[in-house]
Amino acid sequence: MSVFNRIKTSSFLLCSIVAFGALQLIAGALFLSSLSDNKDSFETASSANDKVMALTNAWYALNAARADSNRVLIWLQKDGPSSSKIEGMVQHGKEQIALADRWFKEYQSGPAIPGLDPALNDRLAATYQVYSTQLSTLIGIAANRDMPGLFGLNIANDQLAMEADYNHWRDAISKLSKQASTRSNQAFATMLWLLGSILLIVVFFIGLCWRVMSRVLIQPLNLALGHIRAIEQGDLTQPIEIDRSARNEMARLLAGLHGMQLALVKTVGNVRASSDSILTGVSEIAAGNNDLSSRTEQQAASLEQTAASMEQITATVKQNADNSHQAAKLALSAAETAEKGGEIVDGVIKTIFGLEESSKKIAEITGVIESIAFQTNILALNAAVEAARAGENGRGFAVVAGEVRNLAQRSAVAAKDINTLIAESSARVQNGSKLAGQAEDSMQAIVVSVKQVRDIMDEISSASDEQSKGISQVGLAVSELDRVTQQNAALVEEASSAAQSLEAQAAHLNSAVAVFRLTQEAERKAVSVKSAPLRAVRKPAMAVASNTSENWEAF
Template sequence: MTVLVAAFAAMIAVVGGTGIATGRATNADLRAVYLEDAKGVDLLARDTVNLLWARIHLTNFDSVSSPEELTKLLKDAHAMVDAANAAWAAFAKLPVPEADRARLQAADAARTRFVKTALEPAITALERSDLTTYRDLNTTQVPQLFAVYDAALQPLVKARFAYGQARFERSQSRYAMSVWLSGGLLLAALVLSVVARGVLGRTLVRPLERAIHVFERMAAGDLATRLDVATRAGHRDETARLMHAVASMQSGLQKMVGQVRTGSDAIAGATRQIAAGNADLSQRTEEQASSLEETASSMEELTSIVKQNADNARQASTLALNASGIAVKGGEVVGRVVETMAGINDSSKKIADIIGVIEGIAFQTNILALNAAVEAARAGEQGRGFAVVAGEVRGLAQRSATAAKEIKALIGDSVGRVRNGSKLVAEAGTVINEVVVAVKRVTDIMGEISAASDEQSSGIEQVNQAVTQMDQVTQQNAALVEQAAAAAESLEAQAEALRRAVSAFRVEHA
C-alpha cells in the first residue's frame, strides 16, 4: 500500500510540476506578447495614426473659412503631434531585442527628421501665415520624409509580429507536450488504479471485512471469535498493524471481561457474606441494646440504694459521734468514781478516827451515787452495770446514814467490800476507756464508710451516665447496622446485575 501511495504521489507531483512549469512559461510568453509585442505594436500604431492625423489637419487648411477654425486646426495638430511623441517615447522604453536595436535607431532617426524638419515647421509656417513655406513643405518634405519614416518603421512592426508568433508557437508546443504527458500519466494512473484495486482488495478490504465480522461478533457478546492474522505475519503495512492491534484489543478485552466476571462473582459472594454478617450484627446489637437498657435500669436502682446507704452511713456516723461523746463523759464520771472509791478506801482505813463525820460522808456519797445513776442512765446499755453499782453505793450510803452506829461493827467487812468495789470500779473505768476508744474507732470507721459511700454514689452516677451513653451509642450503631445491611443488599443486587451483564459475553476458556 505504501508503494501505491508513493506511486500516486509521484504521478501527482509530475503532473503538478509539469503544469506549473508549463503555466509559468506560458504566462511569461503571454506577458511578453502583451507588454512587448502587442503593446509595442499598439504604441507604434498610435504614433503613426497621430502623425497621419496631424498631416490630415495640415492638408485641410484650404477648407478653413475663419480664423477660429484655423486656430482649432492648429491646436488639434499640436495635440496630435504631442500624442504621437508620447506614444513613441513609451515604445522606446519597452525591452528591445539586440537584433532590433539598429532598426529602432534607424526608425527613430527617420521619425525625428520627419517631425523636426517637415511636420513641425509646416505647422509653424501656418501659425505665421507663411503659406508659401507651408505649401512647399506640405507638398514635398512632409510626404517624402513620412514615407522614409514609414519604410524604417515597417521592419519593427514585422519583428514585433514575428516575436509574438514565435511565442505563440512555443506556447502551442508546450501545450501539446503537456497534453501528451497528462494523457500518458492519466493512462498510467488508470492502470495503477486497476492494480491498486486488486492490491487494496487483498491487503485492505478483505482484512477489514474480517475485522468488521469480528467486531460484529464482539458487539453480539461473542469474544471467542478469533481474528486470523497469521497470513499477514510477514507484512508490516498499516493494515497488518491494524489487524494485530484488533487482535491485541480482543485478547485484552477477553482478559478484562474474564477478570470482571471473576471480580463480580467474588463481589457477589462477599456482599452476601456482608449482608449475612450485618444481619447477625444487627440482631446482636439489638440484644446488646436491650441488655444495656436493663443494665441502665439496674444501675438506677443501685444508685438509689447507694444513696440511701450513704444517707444511713452519715446518720450512723452522727450517732457514733454522739455515742463517743457520751462514752467520753461516762469515762470521766467513772474516773471520778474511781477517785471517790479510792477516797472511800482511805476513809475506811481511817473510819475508826472519823466515825463522827460518817453521816456527812454518807450524805455526800448518796449525792455522788445519785449523779452516777443519772450518768449511768444517760450511758444507756453501756452504763447499766454502772447504774447497778451506783444504786448499791447509794443504798450503802443510805444504810450508812441510818446505821452509822452499826458501821463500826461492820467496818472490817465494809473495808473489804470497799476494796473489792474499788477494784471493780477501776476495772469498769478501764472498760469504759476501752469503750471510748472503740466508739472513737467506730466513729472513724463510720466516717470512712460515709465518705466511701459518697464516692461510690458519685462513681455509680458516672457509671450510670456512661451506661446511658453506651445505650445511645448502641442504638445509633443499630441504626448504622441497619443502613449497612440495606447498603449491602443494594450492593449485592448491583453485583448480581453486573454478573448477569458480564455473563452475556462469551470468552475462551483456558
C-alpha cells in the first residue's frame, strides 16, 4: 500500500499518456514503413510492367515488319515485280520498324528494374539492333522488288537470337515478380505479428493502468468520500488514517480532510462552550438597549418641541423678509415710474423745442408770403396803369387787376396776423419750455429719492434674508438633530430586536451544534472554556451606556 501511496497521480497519468503515445508512434512507424515498402513494390511493378509492354510492342512491331517482307516475296512470286500491293506492304514494314525503334527507346529510357541482370539488357539491346538493321535492309530489298536478294538475305538466325534473349528477359522479369510477391507476403505476415504483439502489449498496459489507478486514485477517493459522508451526518469521531511518508495527491487529500476534521472538532467544541456565555451577554445587551431606548425617546420628544418653536420663529422672520421684499419691489416700481416720467418730460421738452423751431419756420414762410403779396400788389398796380392806358379795351383787365390787388392786400393782412399769432405762440412755448425744465429737475430729484428709498429697502430685505437664513439653518440643525435622535431611537429598537433575535439564534446554534458527536477529550476541552472575558467586557459597556445617557440629558 505504501508503494502505491508514493506514486503521484499526475506522474502516473503523464507516464500513461507517454506510454500510449509511444505505442501509437511505434504502430504508426510500422504502418508507414509497410506503406513505404508497398509503395516501392508498386512502383517497381509498375515500372517493370511499362518496360515489358514497351519491349513486347517493339518485338511485335519487328515481327510485323518481317511478315510484311514475307508477303512482298509471296506477291513477287505470284504477280511479279509489277504487283500494285508491294508498295503498301513496304511502306507498312518501314512504319513498323520505326514504331519498334520508338518502343525500344522508351524501354531503354525507363528506370532500371531492381534485381535484373544488366548483362541481359545489354545482350537484348545488341540482338535487337542486329535484328532491326537486318529487317531494314530486307525491307529496302523488297522496295527494289529484288526477289533473288530477298531469298539471298537470311535473317532467321537473328530473329531466333532476339527471341531467345527476349524469352530470357521475360523469364527474369517473371522471377523478379514472384520474388517481390513473396517478400510482400512475408512483410504482411511480419506486420500482422508486430501489430498483434503491440495489441497484446496495449491490453496488458491497460490492465496494469487500471490496477494502479484503482489503488492510487479510486480506493483513496472512496475512503475520502466515506469520511465526508460521516462528517456530513455530524459524526466527527471516526479517525482518518494518513500515511506521513506518502507524497501523492490522494495522500495530501486525506491529510487535508484529517486537518479539516480536527478543525471542525475544535470549532464545534468552542461553539458549544461559548453558546451559554453568548446567551447571557445577549440578555444583558437587550436590557441595556431597552433602557437606552426609553431615554432616547424622551430626548426625541424634547427636540421635537424645540424644532416646533424654531419653525414658528422661522415663519415670523420669513414673513418680515417677505414684507421687506414687497416694499423693495414697490420702491423699485416707483423708481421705474419716476424714471419713465422723467423720460416723458424730456420728450415734452423736445416737442416744445420742435414747436418753437416750427414757429420760426412758419414765421419765415409768412414773411415770404407777405413779400409775395407786396410784389403782387405792385404788379396789380402796374396792370391797372396799363389797363387805363388801353382805354375801353383794358377795362376788363383793370377789373381783374383790382381783384388781384385786393387779394394781395388781404394776404398781406393775413400774413401779419399769422406773424402776430406765431410771436405769441413762441412766447408761450418758451414759458412752457422753462416750466418743463423745472419739471424735469423735480422728476430727477424724485428719482434720486426713490432710488435711496429702494437701496434702504434692499438693505433691510438683505438683512431680513440673512436673518431668515440663519434661523432656517438653526431650524435645520435642530430638525437634523431631531431626525438623528429619532434614527438613534430606531437603531436602539433595532439593536434590541437584533439582541433578541441573536439570543434566539444562539439558542438555535447551540441546538444545531449538539448534532455533532465529539470524542470525550474534545468535549472536556470544550467544557473547560470559561466565559470570564465576556463578563469583563460587559461592565465597561454598561458604563459607556450610562455616560451616553448623561450626555443626552445634559444636551
